[in-house]
Amino acid sequence: MKIVAGIDIGNATTEVALAKIYENNIEFLSSSIVKTTGIKGTMKNINGVFKSLKNSLDKSNLKIENLDEIRVNEAAPVIGDVAMETITETIITESTMIGHNPLTPGGVGVGVGETVKIDKLESVDKNKDVIVVIPKEFDFEVSSKLINLYSDKLNINGAIVKKDDGVLINNRLNKKIPIVDEVSLVEKVPLNMKCAIEVAPIGGVVEVLSNPYGIATLFNLTSEETKHVVPIARALIGNRSAVVIKTPKGDVKERKIPAGNIEIVGLNKKAFVGIDEGAKKIMNAINSVNIVCDVKGEPGTNVGGMLEKVRHVMSNLTNQHPKNIKIQDLLSVDTFVPQIVKGGIANEFSLENAVGIAAMVKADKLQMQKIADELTKSLGVNVNVGGVEADMAIRGALTTPGSNKPLAILDMGAGSTDASIITKEHEIKSIHLAGAGNMVTMLIKSELGIDDFELAEDIKKYPLAKVESLFNIRHESGAVEFFNKALDSKLFAKVVILKPEGMVPIEIDESLEKIKLIRKSAKERVFVTNAIRALKKVSPTNNVRDIAFVVLVGGSALDFEIPQLVTNALSQYNVVAGRANIRGVEGPRNAVATGLVLHLKEE
Template sequence: MAIIAGVDIGNSTTEVCLAAMESAKVTKFYTSSIVKTTGIKGTLANIPGIVIALEEALKKAGMTMADLSEIRLNEATPVIGDLAMETITETIITESTMIGHNPSTPGGVGLGVGQTVSFTQLESLTSGEKVICVIPENIDFEDAARVLNQALARGIDLQGVIVRQDDAVLIANRLQKIIPVVDEVTMIEKVPIGMLAAVEVAEPGQTIRTLSNPYGIATVFELSAGDTKMVVPIARALIGNRSAVVVRTPQGDVKARTIPAGFITIFGSKGKADIDVESGANKIMETVERVQPVLDVQGEAGTHVSGMLERVRQVMSELTEQHLGDMKIQDILAVDTFVPQKVQGGLAGEFALENAVALAAMVKTSRLPMEQIANQLRSNLGVKVVIAGVEANMAIRGALTTPGTDKPLAILDMGGGSTDAAIITRDERVLSIHLAGAGDMVTMLINSELGLNDFDLAEDIKKYPLAKVESLYHIRLEDGTVRFYEQHLPPQVFSRVVILKDGEMVPIPSSHPLDKIRHVRREAKKRVFVTNAIRSLSRVAPTGNIRHIEFVVLVGGSAMDFEVGDMVTDALAEYSIVCGRGNIRGSEGSRNAVATGLVLSYLDREA
């Protein structure tokens, strides 16, 4: 009897299937295990994760490494997605002084326009002057309100107030006149004095209308048509804010900086094509499909996209110890997205959402790295190690262990870095494809579009549903239903959007409403998973027509996501395809398909 371990090295996880073989058949599936992949898939850094996963599976079965007869590995193709996210569309950054960070509690209401003056200048001003007062950090709110009221009593036309501390409401409530007050300006010392400025605060529950409109800013500051073009990024950065400040800087201080987007050249077996990145993701993907299968992708020298692609090659060259010239990009997935771009000159961390294209790139390496992994495992463990086959082919073997399946059958293996598709016909012919882009890219899009700067938090938002804590005793789930609690909830989650993770509530440290976060999450999944599902199945359909595929089984870690399976099923229903999540060996759900297939591939050797 031979004890065989199938090891599936994925971008996110490494999975093991342990089984006994005798007389060219499986006599028993013992157990399985799953651990986080160590290092980038398909490199020597994977070995510690492989060993841990093997040890876990063996321990569950009551065995040791000495009991293993053979370890069978998949041919792991690296996919670089986390290193391929850049703002690569044309970006214009207007360098002027503006504030619009949307503090949660601005004071007063309305639009005020006047010259900026420091707090200490108020006593020397004459009546009738329209001014915006700038109050530094060391002034108490009661003292500030008293001096401001004295200025109003002398006839000073106080139009608005800019405050360093969180005192806007406290000051506004003590003034004799209702004026807009914006607070929490962290770099208040950089607000220029003696310049024309506009301050706007909207009613509670509403957003500003004048300073988020380029023509509104033009009206306030009497701008020419040329100058109005320059303030568009300022207006865009202020859209949706309840409060804002814009200061007119001296002539010459306003500058525009253009970052060229560049173009990419896609080399395919059907020819080559150039495509400008500014054309957007749809045009890029149309070009990819026109020349596919892809042999290599290169970017225009001196542009962001070139730097992105070259960095991917450089990373893989260093990890696999292969020559840089041998690193070929065999597939890319382009997705339209938005990236928060810092507006130069802002005084409170202002950002404008700029159009961007996210790219996931798959690097084609030789078989050498996998052979290095196999050799080192043989040396370290003293067990025979075989590189058994391509992931998609192994996944279809594993998928066929799902109860109720039979040939012909297609599978979609949706993992962390790649989407694989394969189809097996009645006469045992297998067609497969390996494409870039899956769960990791979705996480990147969420992280970028919500401006989180926290990959782990974005991963949780991707994997778990949301809720809004509306009181200390109830929450409203993202589907609108309400859940009540007998014990009060932790105070730190009150009035926050939270992630419902493993029975706990994880507050999201951002001001985005629940609907916005949910929309970003779902759109990111559709743009990656649905796009790649249709793209990959079209490639493997024997006739080239996706409508000629009847049955599809979803496997892989991302297929277990609480909404991805339904999204893909709905999308494929338009093509009259029956689709559902797999249940590998009737017990593993959609996971462990490749590892199970690797074990079953041992039968080919015995035959």
Template sequence: MMKFVAGVDIGNSTTEVAIADVENKLEFKTSSIVKTTGIKGTLDNVVGIVKALGDACENIHINIQDLNVICINEATPVIGDVAMETITETVITESTMIGHNPDTPGGMGIGVGKTIYLDELEGMSSNEPVICVIPRKVDFETAANRLNQAFDNHIDVTAAIVQGDDGVIINNRLKKHIPIVDEVSYIDKVPMGMLAAVEVASPGKTIKVLSNPYGLATVFKLSPEETKHVIPIARALIGNRSAVVIRTPEGDVKERVIPAGKLILMGEKQKGQLPIESGSEAIMKELEKVWPLKDVTGEAGTNVGGMLERVRQVMGELTSQNIDEVKIQDILAVDTFIPQKVQGGVAGEFSLENAVALAAMVKTSKLPMESIAKKLENETKVRVIIGGVEANVAVRGALTTPGTDKPLVILDIGGGSTDSAYISREGDIRSIHHAGAGQMVTMLINSELGLNDLSLAEDIKRYPLAKVESLFNIRYEGGNVCFYQNQLDSSLFARNVIVKSENEMIPIPTRHSIEKIRMVRRESKEKVFVTNIKRALKDIAPNHDIRAVDFVVLVGGSALDFEIPEMISDELSHYGVICGSGNIRGIMGPRNAVATGLVIAYYESLHPDKSRA
């Protein structure tokens, strides 16, 4: 007679199941994996658990009711959010700036002059330089003819601002080439009769004058005090192929500062506080000083205060606890950039502002897990037990990786947290949880590249990049070229793509270069994973000395990543540690460590005298 036990690992991203027969010896029969339903550690997880159990039972032709017991992990919910560093918003009164990368700017160089409408060119007699504003209702042929007439009448037209996307075709018809910025959607917001400058760089290059504060000072004859105020404008235009800056009558600039606020860290023995704009390094040093952490709050009425209260509120609602009972047990701070809309822009301009991303791990009582166990028991009619701390059971699962032995450290890199555990030669286990993992990396990629699309950011995190060089070949980010016998989709031509498989490529709808996307992806992973791994090893290795550890095994979804294991191995190589992705039970790869460990722990509690099969 078989006695089936199921181990269930509820993760932030996936729910995994392992089923074994424990009647005589421990014999694993099957496993399954599904997407986690709801936030980890909440009642919404039950739907996903039942689905995963159903899939696994189907594999070995049994019903869920045939299981003897279900062991679930103690799932700590983790939420990550972004808190902004101090932002200076620059508002140019009664005026505007345009700095975007239209696909079709015309001409090149810089033109300075007063803004006038195309219709006003005919009656002009003055010799002062002008910049012509051309609305969409004027077709390219008419626009080119009128500009050519102006040149014949010796009117000094130095540049043009166009609402449509006709920059190149207007320029091709002109007797004298001038810089033309097109695709300016809100052309009606461009103030007339004001001094302006238009710059277009040659193909493959970026503007030099308007992205330089001293260039702006030269063009607009600014005083040193006024030059200080144009720094945010210049910074917003860096890297653009074209730009327009228009000066107001008074050159009036207003600033509005949004306070980022102070972070208050409450340790068991001492308390620390510092402004979030101090940056991630200072925050993490302060955290180390007050460790172990009891709770974290933010200054009321500020960005960080609002963010931490939001985390607490969400967790309180999800776990049916009073907000005061929800404590933050760990945070991870990471420096990043967030695109902020430039006030006064008329083509949707953004500038990158410094920000601090915070992942917060919330400590809740055992109550939510007990509620999950109860609900699961009611739905399956099978006894459910909470099988222990995630990292502790993951160690047992990791030891089924061929070639490993004690003392060993596991790093379980999940979606929301990095769980680590150390098992000594004698079998004593020490574990720790740290906030921040895969979901935080996705969030950083999404914000730094300004994607506004988390699923695209997730794909950028998980798969390599390539440039489609022709309809029959792509060049991977590492330089390797891959040729195809059949023609690729013409919509991919000359695009940067994510290569999910040989036949599935997703175009990346940004103007960032492949080098920039790769750099952001790798830096985001290093900021989160490498930082957390250093923290984990320092906390759990004997005497905080990583050299006392022989084996480090990476488990969890992120260990399947195409570059994370290599990054971590590089970081640990100078300690003489054997580090690599786990291969649970010799067949599962880095997946299923916790689910497998839950079953092993249950088997050992039944047969303390028997060794594992």
């Protein structure tokens, strides 16, 4: 006899299925669920695993010492990092930015000073901080000699060079400085202006100038001025070198950071698409590449900064080099972003066309093995990495009463949507796609112009009503409910969220109908889109119509309207879809954890 635990580390929750395996039988003892600690697939998950495991053991009056084996899912480290990329370009005034990612900048570090043309160094006051501007008529030998000559008199802290001479100049300097070269429009660099330059080491990226507070520190900006440099900092994320120059008001009329282009790298082909072409064109480009190996953003653009941020966040969490972090899927959705109207007197804003993007990092089984090894060491119990998450989920889904092979599942979580299909011969095919509950919350948050993520999450999860008087409310379905006791006067005439613990007012000036429409539309754009996309990929013929039965599992399958939206959409393909009931008791939850235990028994 063995006591085993299957543990599913998800984006939002960590679930446990505890079971006893003896002879050829399996008896499930208990289950538990807690909030996932840290980003899925990282070492911070261990705290959540401990808590969920302890809860499950306590329910069965067991202790850690009674466990014979633990199986954890082969979790894809997912950053459902979602960014809003405006289709129109971001306009920056009173600042300029140049030096977008030359291949071979010189030196390393951050330098701050006043921009001075190299042939004007002799007229500069002694001990002044200087950034040298070198036009094309000065070659590397002359430039390096002049910098060395004046370095005793001046604090030469960096250089901006027209030609590809950064390394050649740096190699000849007595004092090493950061140098950005290949600046084609060096003649446009404003002179005698405060300038900051940064060059990262080989393999690194700029950290100071890609941080709005870093720029604020170097330029002594006020909090109001710092707001204006956010687009600059964002566009510089992922660059190896950067230059930011502060110019007098009106001197630089307009600088634009474009939304940018993305490159989808497949096994046998590449696809390119601009963010300004909209979500449909982006998804067509993604779908045109059979197996996505990586997605790259154009350097110096908004989308480039967003995708590089995904890589670097996961790099820091997993101790891998950013170049080894690959984006395996991307979901884009057309949406709107509220933009403050410049010159407004009451924070007026207008809705601007934008594209919402969810990116997902490729799974790394080695990372999950590290978590398993750490758990083995801490618990004194053998912890192994089980199979692919979607494969485990389909095993769990088959415990739903009335289900049988062949069967397809949709596992709809917080960060990703997975699909898996099992044939009568027990062959399994699965897919893991970006975009799920978190992206829906982000769309609601953006389109309603609210800052509170938790409020947007509640709007997503619960139905709405309008408080028409202190004694009645009208539900979003149109039904009227009366109360014997007067409601809180603070709720009068408000749109409220009907949470189990009570009514929560939504403090925005929008009608119930509009909030409901935005909520429903966001769910359709993410879950219906991903459901059809995922099922096409696992279908033997790439046709959803060839799948007869689909079971919905995962946290988002508990939502009060997502299953109906997905079921209605799939009915157009003659697909029978419904919410799972794992082991007849768990509802749509615990599918992966249950599948891990069943897989262990199979072995």
